[in-house]
Amino acid sequence: MPTMATSHSPPTSTPAPDRRTWHSVLRHDLPASLVVFLIAIPLSLGIAAASGAPLIAGLVAAVVGGVVAGALGGSPLQVSGPAAGLTVVVAGLVSQFGWAATAAITCAAGLLQILLGVTRIGRLALSLSPAVVHGMLAGIGVTIAVQQLHVVLGGQAQSSLIANLAGLPGQLVAHHPASVVVGVLTVVMLLIWPRLPKVKVIPAPLVAVVAVTVLAASLRLDVIRVSLPDNPLQELVVPAMPTGGPLAIGTAVLTVALVASVESLLSAVAVDKLHRGKRSNLDRELIGQGAANAVSGALGGMPVTGVIVRSSTNVAAGARSRASAIMHGIWIAVFVLAAGALLELIPMAALAGVLLVTGLRLVQLAHIRTLRRHDELLVYVVTAAGVAVLGLAEGVLAGLLLALGRVLYRLARATVTATEEDGVWIVRIRGTLVFLGVASLVRTLRTIPVGATVRVKLQVDHLDHAAYEAIEDWQRGHVARGGTVELNRSAFRAALHGGTTGPRWLTRWQHDQVVPAPDQRVSTLDGIREFEDSADLIRPMLAQLAADGQKPAQLFITCADSRIVPNMITTTGPGEQFCVRNVGNLVPPYGSNSNSVDAAVEYAVTVLGVSSIVVCGHSHCGAAGAALDGPPDDGSGLRTWLRHLEPSVRRAVALPDIVDPATGVRLSPADKLSVANVAVQLENLRSFASVRKAEDEGRLELVGLWFDIGAAAARLVLDRRPYLVRADEELAATAAPADL
Incomplete structure (x- = not known):
């Protein structure tokens, strides 16, 4: 990776051209x-x-x-x-x-x-x-x-x-x-x-x-x-x-x-x-x-x-x-x-x-x-033919009208099915349910026998008031005739207000954008129930993974902090990432009796054959703060574990100030320690013979990453000034960051 001598923060003023510029x-x-x-x-x-x-x-x-x-x-x-x-x-x-x-x-x-x-x-x-x-x-x-x-x-x-x-x-x-x-x-x-x-x-x-x-x-x-x-x-x-x-x-x-x-x-x-x-x-x-x-x-x-x-x-x-x-x-x-x-x-x-x-x-x-592949070829052909035969404005207009019509069709299309499974009628509603699809919805619901037990599974992006009233009216009538209807009310309300009705783990990050208060958070059992309601969305993919076995490309070592979501940071899905989490994203040197971490590293490298190991630290790290100003060692399990941070503390003290490459803001002492800690853990990884061998043979890449929680920004860790660079500049593709 080429040496970078300055940060990426924008200059406060435009400097005069110097000799290097010319x-x-x-x-x-x-x-x-x-x-x-x-x-x-x-x-x-x-x-x-x-x-x-x-x-x-x-x-x-x-x-x-x-x-x-x-x-x-x-x-x-x-x-x-x-x-x-x-x-x-x-x-x-x-x-x-x-x-x-x-x-x-x-x-x-x-x-x-x-x-x-x-x-x-x-x-x-x-x-x-x-x-x-x-x-x-x-x-x-x-x-x-x-x-x-x-x-x-x-x-x-x-x-x-x-x-x-x-x-x-x-x-x-x-x-x-x-x-x-x-x-x-x-x-x-x-x-x-x-x-x-x-x-x-x-x-x-x-x-x-x-x-x-x-x-x-x-x-x-x-x-x-x-x-x-x-x-x-x-x-x-x-x-x-x-x-x-x-x-x-x-x-x-x-x-x-x-x-x-x-x-x-x-x-x-x-x-x-x-x-x-x-x-x-x-x-x-x-x-x-x-x-x-x-x-x-x-x-x-x-x-x-x-x-x-x-x-x-x-x-x-x-x-x-x-x-x-x-x-x-x-x-x-x-x-x-x-x-x-x-x-x-x-x-x-x-x-x-x-x-x-x-x-x-x-x-x-x-x-x-x-x-x-994305079913947009018809729009392409119509636009191209229109431009070639009719003229540019006419062709583009024809393409836009067709594209808009297809979007409206997709928005108004909902799939409603009713099937009997073990004596229970399952009604699955997928897509976008608006007034245009109410007639089809009602026809399907009326095929369900009187007095039957019904479970409604909503997997829709949105339903409007007409669809809401149609389902409510049918439910009242079905219950009045001796039937029962099980309906996920939270999913029902979310769809009515424009939210998606997929599983909470899949949708909260994308749609809610609000952290719920402790008393409003879903319980474990309710969360499992929501997952089961929407498991159809990922069942084919997981079935394939179960048949093929796991073949992850990376080992991701990060902190147990609940605010860190590895798959979100790396845009990976099931089967793509082998993950190890502990307090402080630590990898004690080989032979330190950290059996769990040792086993995970050796299994990922020698059995799974991962091509990269990522050590990811983060801002506002409680472990880093505790290592800097926590109480003296009291012999507890937590304090014993945090002793592994002592080499990182010494490294951080010896380093100059570290500046965020995007904002130009100097990192706090705890954040500076968490950056230095990433580099130390990369050094510790090389104490494993399997890691050294794979890296020497070019089969393995070690990557240091630091995640700023508040800015939702990932930074690569370098071994020289400026120590942090923006990950979105694609420097990770050219070389692995080394230790500080």
């Missing part, structure tokens, strides 16, 4: 900016061509996206510019309003994005169903691919998918061999280059475009090439007010703003998963994207979004700050002004080949498989 920019961000600049040139030109926009507009958007969005946005490593996802939208606007008006629409959309970011509702764009988002991208990808196939074949793309499909036979008959060779060679290089391990660091689009451009120039192939104005600055288009009704203009502005926002925010979230640096501020990112679109539109440029292709390249190239994105925009501007003639050597078929592959990659089989 060294990082020159060493990491400058080379990364050059790589991104080289890949951005062909992509920006290709997207502009595919959108029906002036080619210079794509380069303007690349420059503005890099400089403005890079400087103001909330995602430091995201690179912005013209994106394939907006190609269909821009093409439709150009055909409807013209390019000057499209630039004005882009500017207005940017101002709307800024408003969304300032009002902190920009993050709501992430609430869109993933099936709709991925379906939208797939529909755009198919449209781009079919459109650019015409250009690869040496022809002109049509305005719609249907027209492009209908025109393909004619393009094949027309036979433009030079364009076909250039386009096919570009596609082949794009597919093969990333598979070459020693050269894949150089972007495939750059290699493909440069190679086919040199080939076309050397052989003097008769192909259509990029055409740029002689004086780019004088050819910038001044935005003009769109002509048309307010509804059409408003719809255009809203479409550009929403699509650009969703694509940028999704890209920012994806980029966060590629690095361990600062996470994105989505509202600030939306403001930065809005400012970039406002400036790009004012200069006659295309709409700007965060682009995952350029952003992932930026991260892979080693960028550390937003300086990389800003510099890449500057390099594009310098290149266009000083060496624009070189761009005019690029065949249009080469750019079309880049866009063809880019479009096809928007249709990802991994997304299809995932959505199929």
Whole structure:
């Protein structure tokens, strides 16, 4: 694990750039900016061509996206510019309003994005169903691919998918061999280059475009090439007010703003998963994207979004700050002004080949498989087909309506069954029971014989007043005719008030969020009864575990403190964790006559073959407090056990202050001791021969963890300053923390 010299607490003020900052920019961000600049040139030109926009507009958007969005946005490593996802939208606007008006629409959309970011509702764009988002991208990808196939074949793309499909036979008959060779060679290089391990660091689009451009120039192939104005600055288009009704203009502005926002925010979230640096501020990112679109539109440029292709390249190239994105925009501007003639050597078929592959990659089989598993494939297909055939706004609207309809159907669906078991009728009600399902409920209840003994098992997320009254009316009538009805009243009331009726152990953490007073806590027998009422939920899984035996991946050693829930902290379920709990999460050194702990450690390592051992301490630890200021040793069992904390006390005294990495707050003496104690227990674990052997052979990892109860935060324990790091930064995946 790399050494971390500072805490993760936010600085109180922005420090002036020092020598280390400039060294990082020159060493990491400058080379990364050059790589991104080289890949951005062909992509920006290709997207502009595919959108029906002036080619210079794509380069303007690349420059503005890099400089403005890079400087103001909330995602430091995201690179912005013209994106394939907006190609269909821009093409439709150009055909409807013209390019000057499209630039004005882009500017207005940017101002709307800024408003969304300032009002902190920009993050709501992430609430869109993933099936709709991925379906939208797939529909755009198919449209781009079919459109650019015409250009690869040496022809002109049509305005719609249907027209492009209908025109393909004619393009094949027309036979433009030079364009076909250039386009096919570009596609082949794009597919093969990333598979070459020693050269894949150089972007495939750059290699493909440069190679086919040199080939076309050397052989003097008769192909259509990029055409740029002689004086780019004088050819910038001044935005003009769109002509048309307010509804059409408003719809255009809203479409550009929403699509650009969703694509940028999704890209920012994806980029966060590629690095361990600062996470994105989505509202600030939306403001930065809005400012970039406002400036790009004012200069006659295309709409700007965060682009995952350029952003992932930026991260892979080693960028550390937003300086990389800003510099890449500057390099594009310098290149266009000083060496624009070189761009005019690029065949249009080469750019079309880049866009063809880019479009096809928007249709990802991994997304299809995932959505199929979650029964969302229909929404994906409808959205993609709607975007490709009808248009982006119509396709997304169709997908949203279908997704909403499926949600309402699921919310209103309840399964009611009545079966006789050993002379008792069991009524099971699952799902969400609202007025729409009352008729089905009543029909099922009326099948129960008069005078029968009935037990009602509620396993619902919610029931409304109509369902409540239906059950109450049936119960009164059944009892009046000599029958009996057993109903869990607490579960009944919880469902009526929006709570879930699953077992208390499963639902309190997720739904109640309130610690009950001592006199309100469930008794042991009542708790067991509630479990049995809902055991059907987990019986199949436990039956499988019983048949297969336990195969846990980790041994979790923690304190007996009732506030520590190991499965909650580690997000593990039955069968995944072998747990040892004692006062103070202690592992006395081997040979200390702590037979129970010794047996558990050796059994977990030698018999179960766990791959990790986690020692978890926690804040507000009573054992740590007792070891610091408790009464003298009185010979009791508790005091005898706490003697094992003495090495940890000595270690804690020798350590400097320990600061929480998220808040910057210095830990109390007791919490500092509990952190030091985790490290000492890791040392004690290595006194076991079985542990040492497994660790030396690479079969076992030792992990130190400290849980802050009040903050509900897990920290990893390091052997050096800052001693604690945030577990959510995924450092645990690279190396095990050592002892302090």
